Amino acid sequence: MADRVLRLSDFSVRFATAAGSVPAATEVSLSVAAGECLGVVGESGAGKSQLFLGALGLLAANGRAAGRAQLQGRDLLGLPARELDAVRGRRVGMVFQDPMTSLTPHLRIGTQIAQVRMRHLGEPAAEARRRALELLRRVHVNDPEQRLLQYPHELSGGMRQRAMIAIALAGNPQLLIADEPTTALDVTVQAQILALLQELKRETGLALILISHDLGAVAGLADTVAVMRQGRLIECAPATELFASPRQAYTRALLEEARALAAPVPAQASGEAPVALEARALSVSYPVPAGGWGRRAALAALSEASLTLHAGESLGVVGESGSGKSTLARALLKLVPHTAGRVVWMGRDLDALSRARLRAQRRDLQIIFQDPLGSLDPRMRVAELVGEGLRVHEPSLSAAARRAAAQAMLARVGLEAGLMERYPHELSGGQGQRVGIARAMVLAPKLLVCDEPVSSLDVHSQAQVVELIAALKRETGLALLFVSHNLGIVQRLCERVLVLYLGRMMELAPAGALFAAPRHPYTRELLAAIPLPDPRLQPGRLSAVRAGEAPSPRDPPSGCVYRTRCPFAQAACAAARPAWEAASGQGAVACRRWREI
Amino acid sequence: MLRYLTGRILGLLPTLLVIVTLSFLILRLAPGGPFDQEQGLSPQVRANLDRAYGLDQSLPVQYAHYLRGLLHGDFGPSLRQRDFTVRELIAQGLPVSLTLGLAALLLALAVGIPAGIAAALWQGRAPDHLLSGFAACALALPSFVVGPLLALVFALHLHWLPVAGWQHGMPRYLVLPAITLGLPMAAYLARLMRASLIETLRSAYVRSARARGLGAASVLWHHALPPALLPVVSYLGPAIAFVVTGSLVVESVFGLPGTGRYLVQGAIDRDYPLVLGMVVVYGTLTLVLNCLADLLYGALDPAVHHA
16 A cells, blocks of 8 residues: 555564563564554553664664665665655654653753754744744644743643654654653643644644553554554554454453553442541642742642541542642651641641650551652662661561561562562562562551552553552551552542642542542543543543643642633632532532532 | 852852861971971071061961961962062962963863764774773873873984973973873863763663754754763863862973972972962862853753752
8 A cells, every 4th residue: 555654564673682682573564554543552661662763763772673664665774874864853753752851951942843944844044943933833832932942841741742742743744653652741731742642633644653551542542553562563453443352362451451440440438437647737838949049939839738537548649740749648747847737647746746756656657659669778688678667666576587577578569588688779660669568568557658659660560569559458457548640540549539739639529429520620620631441432532631731839820729720710719719618428629619510 | 140150259259268277277287397397497597487487476366367468469478489479489380380281171172072972972883992992091191101201202212392391381392291181181081071972872862863863963963962061061170270280290290380399399398378379279270160160061951040
C-alpha cells in the first residue's frame, strides 16, 4: 500500500553490552497510514520506544538496528547522517516522555521552535519567530507571546509538553511519534494533552504513533493497537477489535489489569471504630524567596485541613501536583512543621509531646515514600534497613532476634532471604518499595502513611505493591492514609477519599459515593480525566476535556480557589471561601453550588 | 542585575576581612620572627628594629594599625627587603606574574577545551585514548621536570627560544614558561570538558535535539555545549587566581621576577607584611573571579536566578 507513511519490516534492535549482544526488539513489522493513529503498548522494557528510536537513528551509541524502516517508501536504515537529518524534524516529529529533561534547559521556547523552521523550511529568523507564535497558539499554550521568551523551567509540566508538541510540529511533518507523552503528567493535564493529540490527528491528517504503557491513553486515540512483549510484536489489530476480543493471553491480562484499576470496587463499610488520627485546621506554609536581599514570602502549601481517620480505616488523598497532598501526609506525622492547627493521635496532642515521647510515638506512625530507592540509605544493607527501627524502638532485642524479625517481615512482603545482604542500588524499584514497606511494617505500626508509593514503579509492580498494601491492611487492621495522583488505585484501596486542590479541601466522601456521584466540580473534572481502556467511550471523553491548569499556589485566587477553572463559577465564588458543608452519606464538600449542579 | 552585582561585591568585603584576620593571626602563631636569622644582632639593635616596625606593640594594636593602612592602600614595609614597601614589591612582580598567568590561561583554554570536545565526540576511539593518555602525562609530570625539559630541547638544542629571563615581557621569553604553567591546566580542562560533554551528549534534550534533525554541528553548539561548560566555568574562577598570582616553580625555573616567590620566601622569612599583602591580592582575585564565574554560570543556565 502506497499510503503507508512509515512501514517497519522485520525490524530488530540490539544493544552491545558487556554481557554480549542483547535484543531490544526482534523482527517487528508494523505500519501506519496518513490520518491514522497506531498505538503501541507494552510494559517498560518491551522495546516499544527502541523500535522507533532505531528507525530514526537515535539509539544509544551501542545500539544497532536491522531490517527495513521505510518512510514514504524510502528506507531510513543506512541513510547518511545528512539525509537522515533532513527526515528528522521535517518528515517525522517526535515527542518524548519527560518534557522537563527533553527540552534544552538553556534555550528559550521560541528559539527551540524557530531553530526547526529555519533549518528545515529555510525561513528567515523573523518569519520563524512569527510561525513559532502561531504554533504555540495551535497547541493551545496560554500567553503564547510570553511563553516564546521563557525557558523550559519557567513552564508548568503541561505547558512544557505542549511546547514539545509545537517543536515536533514545527517542520510540518507527516508523522508524529509520541513516546509516553503523558506519563510524567497529572491526570487532568494528561487528558488535555491526549485531547490535543486527538484534535491534531483529526484536523491535520497527520499519521500518529502513540507509544504508551497505559491502555486507557491508547484507547482514546488509536485506530490500530500493537502489543509488544519482550521485544516482540505479539498482537496487532484494530483498536475496537483488540479491546473487545484480544487473542493473546498477555493482552487479556494487560486489559484486565487496566480495567481493574478503572472499575469501582464496592467500599467496605467501616464499623464505628474509634478515631485514631485527627487533624484540626492544619496549615503548612513554606518560606519562598520574594524580591532581592533574602526577602521571603509565605507559600501556603496546605490551608486549614481537618480530617479524622478511624482505626483500621483507609483514607485516600488525591489531587494534582501542588495540591498539598504530600504536605498533608508529612504534616500529619510532624515530618514538616505546621504553621497552624493541631494533630491529635489517639487522643494525644502530638504538639504537646516532648521530643522523646514523640519519638517513642513514631513507632505507631510509619510512612513509605514515593522514591523507593532514594529513600533508603545507600550505605546500609537490606537487613540493617529493615531492622533499624527495631534497634531504636526495641533496644533490648538481640541482634539475632532483630535479624530474624527483619527476615520474617521480608518474607511477608514477598522478598527472598537472599536479598538481606544487598544494598539499595542492587534492588529493582519494586523490590525497593517492598523493603520500604517491610521497614515500616516490622514495627507493627497502627498507622501507615503511603506518599505516592507506586507512582515511580512500572504498571506491573504497581499492581503488586498495591495488592500487598491491601493485604497487610486486612491482616493487621492498621489505618492507612494513601496519597496518590492515581485515582484508580485510590478507588481500589480506600474506603474514603479526600480531594485536595491548591492546598484546600474540596471534597471528602466514601469512595463508592465519590466515584459514583462526585459533588464537587473539581472531583468531576478529575474523574472525567481518567482514561478508560475502552475505545468506544474514550475518544468521546477526550473530546469533552476542558483546558485549564491550576494557578500558582503563590498567588491563589480569592474565594474558592477552584473558581478559575470551574465551569459553574459565579461572581459570588470569588467573594468568599466556600463553607465546608456536610452532604448526605457521610460526605462533605466545599462548594457553594454543589446542590444545584 | 545591577542590584545583585552590588550586593555580591559588598558581600565580598566581610569574607576578605576574615581572610586577612585569619592570615594575620596564623602568621603570628608561627614561632620565630623576621629578624631571627640575622647574625650577631645585639639585643639593643633588635629592640630598636622591633620598635621601628611596631612589632613591640600588642597584637591588637598591630592588627588595627595594619587594617588602617590597608584601607589607604598601604600594605606596609617589607621587613626583609628593607628598601622596598610591599606595595612596590607587588607592583614590580605582579605584572610579570599576571602576563605569564594570562598567557598560560589562554593557552590552556585554546588547547584544553577543543581537546576535551574532541575526546568526548570520539569517545572510546583512538583520538580519545590518545588525548586522555596525553592529559594524564601532562597532569602527572611536575613543572620542575617539564620546564627544564622544554628549555633543554627548544632552547639549548634547537635554539628556537631563550632559555630563561624576562626582558620586559618580550613574547619570545614568554613561550616556554607559559607552556610549562599552562600544560597541566590544559590537561585538567580537557578532562573536565570531556567528562561533562559526554554527560550532556547522553541527556534526553540532546537526543530530542537530534530528533529535530538540526544537524550535528547545531546540536553540539547550541544544545550540548553550553551546559557542558558549567563545570569548566566553576573551575576557572579559582584556577585563574592561582595562575596569575605567580607560580613559584615556573618563575624559579625560568628566572622570572614574578610574585610567586613572595608567598613562600615571605613566609619562611616571617616577612609578615609581604605575606599578608600577597594574601590580600590573592584573596581579592579569588573572590572576584568566583563572583564572575557565578555570573557566567547564570548566563549559561537560566535556572540559576540572580534575583
